[in-house]
Every structure is written in structure tokens, then in C-alpha cells.
Amino acid sequence: MEIMLDIISWFFLVMGSFFCLTGGVGLLRFPDFYSRIHSASLTDTLGASLILIGLMFQAGWGIVSAKLIMILVFSLLAGTTASHAMAKAAHKSGLKPNAEGNNKQQSRESLSKP
Amino acid sequence: MYSLTAVTLLVVMSLALIRAFKGPTLYDRILAVNNFGTKTVLLLAIIDFIAGRPDFLDIAIVYALINFISIIAVLRFFEYAQNQTVEEEN
Numbered sequence A: 001m002e003i004m005l006d007i008i009s010w011f012f013l014v015m016g017s018f019f020c021l022t023g024g025v026g027l028l029r030f031p032d033f034y035s036r037i038h039s040a041s042l043t044d045t046l047g048a049s050l051i052l053i054g055l056m057f058q059a060g061w062g063i064v065s066a067k068l069i070m071i072l073v074f075s076l077l078a079g080t081t082a083s084h085a086m087a088k089a090a091h092k093s094g095l096k097p098n099a100e101g102n103n104k105q106q107s108r109e110s111l112s113k114p
Numbered sequence B: 001m002y003s004l005t006a007v008t009l010l011v012v013m014s015l016a017l018i019r020a021f022k023g024p025t026l027y028d029r030i031l032a033v034n035n036f037g038t039k040t041v042l043l044l045a046i047i048d049f050i051a052g053r054p055d056f057l058d059i060a061i062v063y064a065l066i067n068f069i070s071i072i073a074v075l076r077f078f079e080y081a082q083n084q085t086v087e088e089e090n
Helices: A002-029 A033-059 A063-092 A102-112 B002-022 B026-051 B056-080 B083-089
Strands: none
Touching: A002 A033, A002 B002, A002 B026, A033 A063, A033 B026, A063 B026, A063 B056, B002 B026, B026 B056
């Protein structure tokens, strides 16, 4: 029974680490701010949920699991709210979605400037 | 298995720091800092299980609250600040 719980917990931890890693790579490699916010927020909630559920399997019933559930619920609420606020603020300030990539154009513009 | 997750989280935090330094716009930096804070909460929860001390979970809860409040505060500040600041960053 202990081994089964360990295996389930390791599976959740490894899957959560994988989703966090893909979110980090997407945050670094995507060309646009809005695609970056998609990658960061989506894998943020999924990776955090999987890692915290994997830790809950190790902790068992008790105060530690209650605290982990508190962190999980708050992270789900706050992460989505912060992502929405960031997208709304960027949209209101006039940042246009650009699939070609903001980086290349801006680097060219900054290079052409003296 | 805890150490594998902790090392992965450290790698992701370094990637977010690279984006925060490179970020062409202001909002990229805010997004990277938000991602860094969320991963810090997860790393604190992992460190709690590595060290075997249940104190770190309280620090993780407080860090999650402070992270959310500070992100909203910074966004409000730049929403009502002078528009020139944002345009210079763009």
C-alpha cells in the first residue's frame, strides 16, 4: 500500500515538473506577449495542481494536507486573476497581438535607431 | 524524487529570470516575475518535504498572498501612471 501511494505520488510529481518545464520553455521561446501569457498561465495552474496533489499523497490526512489544499485553491484563483489582469492592462495600453513576433521587429527598429 | 522536482523548479525559475531580463515590453517582465513567484511557492512546499519541517508551508501561503497582491498593485500603478513610461518601454 505504501509503495502504491509512493508510485502515485511520484507520477504526479514528475508530471507536474514536466508541465512546469514546458511552461518555462514556452515563456522563454514564444514570440508574442499574449502567447507567452497563455503558456505561463495555463501550465502554471496545471503544474502547480499536479505537484501539490503529489505532495498531498505523501502527506496523508492531516494539517499538512489542509495547508496544501489552501495553497492549491488560492493558487488556482490568484493565478487566473493575475493573468486576466495582465492581459487586460496590456490590451488597454495598446499592445497589439502580433504572430510574427514583437521581438524581431523591435530589435530591428532598435538596431536602425542611432 | 523531491530533489528532481526541486531542480526542475530551479531551472524554470532561471528561465523566468532570463525572460524578466530580456523582456521587450514592461508586461513581459511583470509576467516573468509573477511566474517566478508562483514557482517559489511550489519550491517552498517541496523544501518543506525535503527538510521534514512543517513550518515552510505557512511561509508558502504568506508568499502566495504577497505575490498576488504585489502583482495587482504593480499593474494598477502602471495603469494609472503616465502613459509615456509604458511607451518608452514598448
